Amino acid sequence: MASSFDTGERARKITDEPQFIDAPEHPSIAALHAYLEEKRGDREMPDRADIRPSEIARFMPNIIIAEAVNGGEDFRTRLFGTALVELLGEERTGKLISEFAEEAHAFSSQNPEAVQRRWTYITQKAFFGRKPVFLKVPFAASGRLYLVGHCISTPLTAGGTEPAQTIGALFVTRAEQTGS
Numbered sequence: 001m002a003s004s005f006d007t008g009e010r011a012r013k014i015t016d017e018p019q020f021i022d023a024p025e026h027p028s029i030a031a032l033h034a035y036l037e038e039k040r041g042d043r044e045m046p047d048r049a050d051i052r053p054s055e056i057a058r059f060m061p062n063i064i065i066a067e068a069v070n071g072g073e074d075f076r077t078r079l080f081g082t083a084l085v086e087l088l089g090e091e092r093t094g095k096l097i098s099e100f101a102e103e104a105h106a107f108s109s110q111n112p113e114a115v116q117r118r119w120t121y122i123t124q125k126a127f128f129g130r131k132p133v134f135l136k137v138p139f140a141a142s143g144r145l146y147l148v149g150h151c152i153s154t155p156l157t158a159g160g161t162e163p164a165q166t167i168g169a170l171f172v173t174r175a176e177q178t179g180s
Contacts, residue, residue, distance in 0.1 A: 024150065078165070097123065
């Protein structure tokens with residue numbers, strides 16, 4: 001099985017637009033989604049209390065859990081997995097999405113506001129949509145696509161029926177090589 005960030009290389013540039021897809025294409029995203037669906041049962045959303053880290057230990061380095069602040073205007077990161085820290089170059093546990101910054105420095109085409117807008121948009125799409133969202137995020141360097149991030153963001157309740165948090169994950173694979 002490939003590691004969470006296949007070769008440990010660091011992306012130098014990321015495209016601005018996430019590509020939302022209808023279903024997960026990465027096996028770990030599909031497996032995490034199946035786990036969350038099992039925990040959801042017949043409810044609209046899974047509850048945070050039903051998520052057992054020991055049951056998803058293999059995904060933990062790639063997971064982000066974010067808690068809604070001001071009704072979902074912003075989100076505070078409760079967990080930011082070690083593979084995500086390695087990939088994006090910033091420890092985000094405890095930070096608001098509106099405070100995310102290092103990715104903008106690591107990926108030269110981005111400014112902090114663009115990074116914050118992208119993360120907020122994806123998180124809010126799941127939170128307010130009250131259902132999981134799946135996406136692919138292409139990473140590029142020297143004008144060539146070489147990595148693809150596969151993502152999920154799913155709303156969670158916290159003892160009630162309204163969304164209170166989101167759980168997400170990001171796994172990165174090499175882009176398919178085409179031509180020479």
